Amino acid sequence: MGREYANIIVDISHEKLDKTFQYRIPERLQDQIEPGMRVMIPFGAGNKLIQGYVMECGDTPEYDPGKLKEIESVAAGQVTAESTAIRLAVWMKEQYGSTTNQALKMVLPVKKTVKGIVKKTIVSNMDRARWQTALEGYERKHQEARIRLAKELMEQNRLPYELVTDKLGVSSAMLRSMEEKGQIRVESENQYRNPIGDIRREEPLALSSEQQAIVDDIMSHRRKGHGRKYLIQGITGSGKTLVYIHLIRQVIEMGQQAIVLIPEIALTYQTVLRFYKAFGDRVTVVNSRLSPGEKYDQFMRAKQGEVDVVIGPRSALFVPFERLGMIIMDEEHEGSYKSETMPKYHAREVAFELASYYNASVVLGSATPSLEANYLCEQGQMTKYRLTRRLTGGTLPEVHIADMRRELKEGNRSIFSRQLHEMMEERLRRKEQIILFLNRRGYSGFVSCRTCGEVMQCPHCDVSLSEHRNGTLVCHYCGYTIRKPETCPSCNSRYLMGFKAGTQQIEEALWREFPEGKTLRMDADTTRQKDSYEEILSAFANREADILIGTQMIVKGHDFPGVTLVGILAADLSLHVNDFRAGERTFQLLTQAAGRAGRGQLPGDVVIQTYQPEDMYIQYASRQDYDGFYREELEYRELMEYPPVAHMMCVQAFATEERRGLGLITKLTKELRIAAKQGGSLPTGERKPEPGGAGTVSVIGPAPAGVGKVKDVYRFVSYVKSPDRQVLVRLKDDLERVIRELPLTDREYVQFDFDPMNI
Ligand code: ADP
Numbered sequence: 075m076g077r078e079y080a081n082i083i084v085d086i087s088h089e090k091l092d093k094t095f096q097y098r099i100p101e102r103l104q105d106q107i108e109p110g111m112r113v114m115i116p117f118g119a120g121n122k123l124i125q126g127y128v129m130e131c132g133d134t135p136e137y138d139p140g141k142l143k144e145i146e147s148v149a150a151g152q153v154t155a156e157s158t159a160i161r162l163a164v165w166m167k168e169q170y171g172s173t174t175n176q177a178l179k180m181v182l183p184v185k186k187t188v189k190g191i192v193k194k195t196i197v198s199n200m201d202r203a204r205w206q207t208a209l210e211g212y213e214r215k216h217q218e219a220r221i222r223l224a225k226e227l228m229e230q231n232r233l234p235y236e237l238v239t240d241k242l243g244v245s246s247a248m249l250r251s252m253e254e255k256g257q258i259r260v261e262s263e264n265q266y267r268n269p270i271g272d273i274r275r276e277e278p279l280a281l282s283s284e285q286q287a288i289v290d291d292i293m294s295h296r297r298k299g300h301g302r303k304y305l306i307q308g309i310t311g312s313g314k315t316l317v318y319i320h321l322i323r324q325v326i327e328m329g330q331q332a333i334v335l336i337p338e339i340a341l342t343y344q345t346v347l348r349f350y351k352a353f354g355d356r357v358t359v360v361n362s363r364l365s366p367g368e369k370y371d372q373f374m375r376a377k378q379g380e381v382d383v384v385i386g387p388r389s390a391l392f393v394p395f396e397r398l399g400m401i402i403m404d405e406e407h408e409g410s411y412k413s414e415t416m417p418k419y420h421a422r423e424v425a426f427e428l429a430s431y432y433n434a435s436v437v438l439g440s441a442t443p444s445l446e447a448n449y450l451c452e453q454g455q456m457t458k459y460r461l462t463r464r465l466t467g468g469t470l471p472e473v474h475i476a477d478m479r480r481e482l483k484e485g486n487r488s489i490f491s492r493q494l495h496e497m498m499e500e501r502l503r504r505k506e507q508i509i510l511f512l513n514r515r516g517y518s519g520f521v522s523c524r525t526c527g528e529v530m531q532c533p534h535c536d537v538s539l540s541e542h543r544n545g546t547l548v549c550h551y552c553g554y555t556i557r558k559p560e561t562c563p564s565c566n567s568r569y570l571m572g573f574k575a576g577t578q579q580i581e582e583a584l585w586r587e588f589p590e591g592k593t594l595r596m597d598a599d600t601t602r603q604k605d606s607y608e609e610i611l612s613a614f615a616n617r618e619a620d621i622l623i624g625t626q627m628i629v630k631g632h633d634f635p636g637v638t639l640v641g642i643l644a645a646d647l648s649l650h651v652n653d654f655r656a657g658e659r660t661f662q663l664l665t666q667a668a669g670r671a672g673r674g675q676l677p678g679d680v681v682i683q684t685y686q687p688e689d690m691y692i693q694y695a696s697r698q699d700y701d702g703f704y705r706e707e708l709e710y711r712e713l714m715e716y717p718p719v720a721h722m723m724c725v726q727a728f729a730t731e732e733r734r735g736l737g738l739i740t741k742l743t744k745e746l747r748i749a750a751k752q753g754g755s756l757p758t759g760e761r762k763p764e765p766g767g768a769g770t771v772s773v774i775g776p777a778p779a780g781v782g783k784v785k786d787v788y789r790f791v792s793y794v795k796s797p798d799r800q801v802l803v804r805l806k807d808d809l810e811r812v813i814r815e816l817p818l819t820d821r822e823y824v825q826f827d828f829d830p831m832n833i
Pocket residue numbers: 279280281282285308309310311312313314315316317465466
């Protein structure tokens with residue numbers, strides 16, 4: 075390929091500046107410049123030196139070559155980006171709609187010098203026996219933090235300082251006092267390496283025959299160089315992680331590398347430690363808490379081939395591995411795999427694309443697979459395996475449904491049904507633990523009748539209406555608005571209201587009704603501090619409390635063998651979110667929350683409290699019936715033309731003036747409707763309309779977005795649906811052309827979201 079000219083994107087993040095400029099590559103730089111490089115270029119009339127990214131190199135000028143300016147230099151601290159990263163960025167930009175710059179920033183690590191970071195390690199000065207004596211003393215005095223540290227130091231001689239202060243909750247003052255007593259010492263090292271430090275390696279457990287069959291099957295394809303896709307469906311505790319570890323071991327033996335995606339919330343110390351024990355310092359962790367410098371350091375280690383395995387949330391996909399052999403995606407149904415910033419990509423789709431560049435294998439795992447993943451299996455595009463047994467023993471819990479309408483009718487106004495109340499008393503007497511799960515995921519103010527369970531719904535969209543402060547009920551799909559009725563339209567009851575109880579109210583109710591029970595609460599308020607999430611969970615695991623109250627955060631992570639009762643409060647709350655995935659999410663959450671009971675040797679009970687005991691999602695979850703749920707949900711998606719059967723593109727218009735935002739979305743929606751009539755293409759586009767396309771595209775909207783205004787920026791949305799995703803991608807291209815011609819201000823812009831996760 076010729077290298078005389080380079081197309082360069084200027085490093086300005088602006089929705090409209092989605093454009094490359096051509097520059098001449100001076101001879102002295104010709105064997106250096108590569109796609110992805112950051113370079114300094116003279117720009118604009120004043121020839122001010124600014125930085126840009128090289129997108130592609132070529133030998134044909136697009137303009138009069140005499141007028142082209144020259145690249146000045148390669149930017150200092152330059153990272154040689156992988157060509158696959160650029161290729162992936164170009165693909166993401168096309169598929170999801172973003173500026174080239176936004177896509178590039180997603181895939182390229184930011185060079186930041188890591189300077190002066192001191193790595194501290196806690197080193198034990200005592201042997202096991204002396205720690206045992208110390209431990210007994212701590213236990214008498216209930217010094218929980220010291221107990222945790224002593225237990226860890228009995229297993230590992232050295233522990234990273236941050237791990238001890240953050241995850242074990244040991245204060246630095248406490249560490250100083252232990253150091254003064256000579257129990258430990260703190261070593262400092264000037265170089266930043268592995269964020270977790272030295273961990274003793276351990277041989278992973280041997281596989282059961284069920285697990286072995288899966289590993290053998292996947293690896294037989296891998297050895298033939300086939301990059302296939304797999305889904306492992308198995309409840310928590312059925313041994314998926316051990317399967318991943320064995321797969322990766324063989325991938326490494328083949329000289330290849332692996333990426334393990336885990337949702338941030340499940341990326342706990344316990345999980346990470348298992349990978350460290352298996353792969354030592356050949357594994358590295360990236361998470362959102364790493365500073366840009368640390369992240370860059372991890373990326374460079376990966377690039378230089380110093381690591382074989384990277385674990386992290388969705389952004390771990392962009393670690394520059396040159397010998398990628400496998401991508402594993404645990405808890406693949408999790409919403410956090412979808413990016414909420416541009417480009418709004420889904421990690422599953424990007425994983426498939428990236429894997430195709432390397433012929434790598436992709437392994438998804440979940441107890442409750444997404445409709446998307448299971449649909450791909452049905453379509454023959456993925457192979458599905460099941461793990462059916464819980465390997466640590468324990469039986470599946472017995473699930474009871476408490477009808478809260480009946481509780482009210484029979485005079486019980488407590489948050490707790492009588493059945494749950496009785497079971498809780500019994501558990502407290504027996505010194506067993508209880509989890510109370512408040513299901514308020516995505517809750518956005520729907521209104522329901524406490525007497526008959528009726529929920530106020532939009533007559534046009536099959537979603538619940540949201541209550542607004544001005545006393546109206548609004549549909550965030552189509553804009554339908556009514557005044558909030560005084561009484562229930564179906565039974566005339568006056569108990570028509572929104573749901574008010576939060577985790578705090580539940581905790582207060584517990585103090586009143588169960589004063590003997592010690593409580594821990596976990597929600598957005600109590601976990602705001604770094605790592606307090608894990609502190610609360612480990613405190614509960616150490617039996618420092620009898621009852622753990624929490625939102626969806628508690629359904630992941632630690633195992634609690636002491637828990638024999640799970641109460642699910644307001645099980646139906648997440649059903650009425652304005653979102654076609656509300657039912658799926660409710661099923662997943664309830665199934666996983668229920669799975670938290672009876673992990674240990676004692677049998678467990680689950681009480682699902684609901685105003686709609688007959689609801690299909692609640693019924694399927696109570697029976698832990700994934701296949702039944704999937705069948706019925708897929709029928710609904712087919713009927714409504716929702717993903718995974720069809721695809722959906724959300725067009726979001728942002729503006730500081732409400733009137734202009736509405737004008738913008740109205741204009742775009744009009745264009746979309748014209749295109750829909752012509753089968754998915756605008757006359758302004760460069761293409762001919764697709765034959766036979768009429769009727770395959772439908773447009774909904776415009777309407778104010780679910781959250782209509784954020785930081786004084788108004789948001790409006792429209793939706794387009796089509797069975798063919800590429801039709802939507804082309805519509806997006808057409809709209810981008812329309813948008814470029816519009817006289818928009820700096821603070822007016824449009825974003826695209828394909829198959830949105832949060833509506
Ligand atoms: P998952 O990822 O599905 O939750 P894990 O791999 O974490 O399952 O396994 C759950 C528990 O069962 C862990 O404590 C693990 O050590 C244990 N386990 C998994 N596989 C085996 C096995 N083949 N033999 C013995 N114990 C196992």
